[in-house]
Amino acid sequence: xxxxxxxxxxxxxxxxxxxxxxxxxxxxxxxxxxxxxxxxxxxxxxxxxxxxxxxxxxxxxxxxxxxxxxxxxxxxxxxxxxxxxxxxxxxxxxxxxx
Numbered sequence: 853x854x855x856x857x858x859x860x861x862x863x864x865x866x867x868x869x870x871x872x873x874x875x876x877x878x879x880x881x882x883x884x885x886x887x888x889x890x891x892x893x894x895x896x897x898x899x900x901x902x903x904x905x906x907x908x909x910x911x912x913x914x915x916x917x918x919x920x921x922x923x924x925x926x927x928x929x930x931x932x933x934x935x936x937x938x939x940x941x942x943x944x945x946x947x948x949x950x
Contacts, residue, residue, distance in 0.1 A: 870898075 874882070879893075886896035917925060 882897060883893055886893050889896060891899070
């Protein structure tokens with residue numbers, strides 16, 4: 853669900869305005885995060901809220917399966933996890949900061 857309309861060159865104009873009210877402390881955190889990423893407050897807020905909106909919508913996406921495919925899907929979910937040596941190593945290796 854990528855929409856390139858959210859991104860674009862600086863020369864493109866946007867056609868709607870979004871206004872929100874925030875606490876000073878919230879704005880300060882947003883400003884610091886935007887500065888870290890080298891973006892304006894507006895760019896940071898638009899990109900962040902757009903990504904969150906996409907995540908919310910994608911979490912609610914529907915995909916339909918016929919009865920056979922659904923049974924196969926459920927069987928895969930119910931099956932015990934397969935052994936994965938690399939994953940086991942990753943999960944059992946002590947972190948460098950510990």
